[in-house]
Amino acid sequence: MSNKNDQELIKRLKSNCHHVFSFITKGLFDQISLRKVLPAIRIGFSTNKQIKARIGYMPSCNKTILVTISESFLQEIHETIESHRKIISAMMKIGVGEHFTEKSFDIDMILDSIYDLSLQFVLHHELFHLLCGHIDFKKGNYKLSEINESSEITDGIKKWDDKDELRFYFREMEADNSSIVWLINKLIFGSVNKTLIRYDVVDTHFNKSIIDLDGVAKSIAYKMIFIAIWIVISLIERDRVDEEEAQRKTHPYPSARIISCIHTIIESYAELSVSRVSMDGRFANLTDQNRSLITEFFDGIAGPFCIFFRGFPDASTVDIKLKSIDDFNLNNDVMKIFKESSNIFLNRPANTLEGLQLNLIETVRIEMVDALRSYRYFEETII
Numbered sequence: 001m002s003n004k005n006d007q008e009l010i011k012r013l014k015s016n017c018h019h020v021f022s023f024i025t026k027g028l029f030d031q032i033s034l035r036k037v038l039p040a041i042r043i044g045f046s047t048n049k050q051i052k053a054r055i056g057y058m059p060s061c062n063k064t065i066l067v068t069i070s071e072s073f074l075q076e077i078h079e080t081i082e083s084h085r086k087i088i089s090a091m092m093k094i095g096v097g098e099h100f101t102e103k104s105f106d107i108d109m110i111l112d113s114i115y116d117l118s119l120q121f122v123l124h125h126e127l128f129h130l131l132c133g134h135i136d137f138k139k140g141n142y143k144l145s146e147i148n149e150s151s152e153i154t155d156g157i158k159k160w161d162d163k164d165e166l167r168f169y170f171r172e173m174e175a176d177n178s179s180i181v182w183l184i185n186k187l188i189f190g191s192v193n194k195t196l197i198r199y200d201v202v203d204t205h206f207n208k209s210i211i212d213l214d215g216v217a218k219s220i221a222y223k224m225i226f227i228a229i230w231i232v233i234s235l236i237e238r239d240r241v242d243e244e245e246a247q248r249k250t251h252p253y254p255s256a257r258i259i260s261c262i263h264t265i266i267e268s269y270a271e272l273s274v275s276r277v278s279m280d281g282r283f284a285n286l287t288d289q290n291r292s293l294i295t296e297f298f299d300g301i302a303g304p305f306c307i308f309f310r311g312f313p314d315a316s317t318v319d320i321k322l323k324s325i326d327d328f329n330l331n332n333d334v335m336k337i338f339k340e341s342s343n344i345f346l347n348r349p350a351n352t353l354e355g356l357q358l359n360l361i362e363t364v365r366i367e368m369v370d371a372l373r374s375y376r377y378f379e380e381t382i383i
Contacts, residue, residue, distance in 0.1 A: 056146020
């Protein structure tokens, strides 16, 4: 019975993914000014659990791109969200309890919105690997025609050094952050907006992007997108296939990646029009309004996350184990991630390995932007 239910769930998730992919490719390519012709793009599904998400040219065809999502990854995202319904419920109610009465609170609607955001993030991340020129760069420089989220670091590259690792994570962070900016600024989410309308925090005809929200509606939407992105990155990084990882001195990149995403989310939340300046990624001077909104984000979103997500997939743990409730305290790795994020925004020196790694990744930004320029498909700067 369970196996039959799993098969029915996978069938439903695949159908939904196919529908969303068709929708977002049209929306994405209609809004971006292309500088060259895109290859044909298709989506496919795999039963290989090690793939998770992959994008690349189809074998023997250099004019068609295939985005591949593993069936198990779709199921894993869905089940992770479902299994954390109680703590997601608790986090969503913090600060906005008057809008979430026991009678009106519909956790299933919220979980559906978070799943939608998670799926959108995965698919946009893969597509930005194409648009940002990452696939063509890899093909041109390494003779490899795909990017596999689960085994990218050591995939087919014989001589891998620390600089290459920095370049790899720069590409991953660029795809992450481009996707986040796009999700918040460009997309109109039917599922998210229905949830906001359901709780009467926007008018009944609201049909805009997350960036247009304010007040309680803004808090609710950013909580959902924050949870969705943490889930996806944690699940990918936790299972990244890298046989040489135990011998590397560069732990832990996963939490550096999480910090980078928080960094980008807060850029939108705190209404920062200009952020990175120069090679070290430092922020321009913050206004009192910027600082107030950053504090609001940490108090209303980051704080509740740390309090309630005790057993959540934690990409910061080097040994890739989930933290138990007994291990939880306000000095745990999750809290350290937020503290380092705050240091970045306030231009304080990095005091964790993750922060130092982000500084190192920023040192290859100018080099990578120059190297990728001829491979990019769009004219404007996404991030």
